[in-house]
Each structure stands twice: as structure tokens, then as C-alpha cells.
Amino acid sequence: MPQNKHTEYSLLELAVVGQDIPHSKVFENTVEMAQKAEEFGYKRFWLAEHHNMVSIASSATTVLMSHVGARTHKIRIGSGGIMLPNHSPLIVAEQFGTLGSLYPGRIDMGLGRAPGTDQVTAHAIRSDRVNSVFKFPHEIDEIQRYFRNKLNTTKVRATVAEGVDVPMYILGSSTDSAHVAAEKGLPYVFASHFAPGQLFEAMQIYYREFQPSKYLDEPYSIAGINVTAADTNEEAEILSTSSLRMMVGVLTGNLDYLQKPTEMDAELREVRDNPALQRMLKYAFVGDRETVAAKTRDFLKQTGVDEVIVASHIYDQQARIRSYEIFSEIMKEINS
Incomplete structure (x- = not known):
């Protein structure tokens, strides 16, 4: 990276949603x-779309x-993402057109094709979603038409979206969507x-075919x-036990609320070192400022991406805020 x-x-x-934390408090924390x-x-x-997950x-x-948009001033608010096969393109256009007018120049539309849930729940959301998955590129085109359409003769319109500036982003966790994003520019x-x-194969496809x-x-x-960042490596390791248990739940299908952190005992270390979990947590950076900064610099050097988006599953709200503060300081230093 230059x-x-x-x-x-x-x-x-x-x-x-953390253990013993009501949804009303979760939403306060989000704001x-x-x-x-x-x-x-x-x-x-x-904000990411997921369904039928207690956490x-x-x-x-x-x-x-x-x-969130009503309680902030300039930060861009977006979907990371809306799982398009769960929704009608018309409704997506109407919702994001409305958001784009409410918060001009601040709304991003991130679209993915995964269900964001298990298959039974996906079927409950939209019984024909399997067909919609295959129509993902076509439905992207359909949404774009709703935003740029201004012809009164068109039978179906998303009038609240017409002419509204809402940038679209294509999300992926495999190589499939890289082709779509590249083809559509x-x-x-x-x-x-x-x-x-x-990651690297998908990015190569995207850049090569763009x-x-x-x-x-x-x-x-x-x-x-x-990222789980704290003032010391020891504190960060303890905070990371909540995320570790959450990831184990994802792998085993035993989903639960985000648990309070504990000491990193021998049993948890063994779980953390499991090959399947290690593959999933390849880009999970845990540690103090120096540790996370070194891993972040290496990640940016290897990938050369234009932007990094960070998630952090920390039980305590103030510790989570501190983690994001440390990461912002790291990025400002990298960019200086």
C-alpha cells in the first residue's frame, strides 16, 4: 500500500444484546x-440485518x-447490509429514498444476498427467496431504476426515491458478489x-473485472x-472472551446473549486455538494500542483496501467505546 x-x-x-441487557438499553447504546x-x-x-438471533x-x-440518523449530525448512516433476497426491491427503494430525503448526503445502501439467518427463518421471511438469490444482479438494477426514474408513464414508481442521492455498495463473503460489484461499477x-x-481472491476478481x-x-x-482494544493486552484478552463465546455459539448453532467477560482460562484458550475458530478469527485483532496498530498496519499493507470497517463485540458499553476510541487514534496515526 502506498x-x-x-x-x-x-x-x-x-x-x-448482552446478557441481562434489555432491548431498550441496547438501542440507547447503539445511539x-x-x-x-x-x-x-x-x-x-x-447496521447489519440479522433475524431470529437473540444476541x-x-x-x-x-x-x-x-x-440513529436523527441523533447524529454528519456521520454517514448505512446498511451493512440489507439482505436483498429478503425484500422487495420496490420497498427497499422506498425506504432508502425516504431515508435519503430525511438525512441528505448521509445515507448508504449496502446490499447483500445472504439470508442473515438460518434457512427456516429465511423461508418465513420470504418463501420465494431462493429464486430471489439468483435474481440478485437483476434486483440491483431494479432498485437503481427506481432511484433514477422520473417518467410519469411508468406504471410502478418509487416516487420518494426518484432523484435522491443514496450510494449503493455490494457486500460479499465469497467471490460471487465480487463479479457483480465489478460488472456494475x-x-x-x-x-x-x-x-x-x-478475501484476497474476491478482491483480485473485483479489481481485475471492474x-x-x-x-x-x-x-x-x-x-x-x-477489534478488541484496551489500554493493556491483559484487559483486551479478558474483554475478548465475550466475543469468543459468541463465535463458538455461531459455529455450533448454540446462539445465546453476549456473555459477560471472564478470565481467559485454559479451556477458553483451547477453544480459541481450535482451527475452525482460528480461520474465522483471522482478522480479529485483540490487544493494546501497539498490538492492534501493528496488526492493522499489516492488514492494510496486505490488502491495500480503500477503507476498513470494524466490528467489536464487547459486553461493557464503556469498554466498547474505549476500544473504538483507541482504534480511531490508531487510524489517525496511520493516516498522518
């Missing part, structure tokens, strides 16, 4: 985190986006914070990482 390259940094929020992210210089605050409360993604976001395996468009002249890439 030494003078400025790398933007953003925050991915899942409105994680506070967005306000702090704005203060710390983060470019975007994106994640961002299922009504656009509703929460609007709630759109920014590409890779979920390397939980699915790092195909076609300039009316939306983007050159490729623009974003990659996700997990």
Missing part, C-alpha cells in the same frame, strides 16, 4: 456508539438507521471480519475486521 494512501475507517454495528463514532472521526456507521437486535435495520465490501477465507460506471470511475474496496 505510504501516502489515506484509508477511511468506519464502524459496523449489530446492536448486540451513543454512533455519536461517539462521529466524535472519533469514523466515516460511516453501518442481535438490528433486525429492523432501516428503522434503526433512521433512529459499484463499491465492494468484503465480510472478512467473519469470513476471511476468500467496469467504470456513472456511479464510480475506479474500484473502491472496503474490508471488515474485528
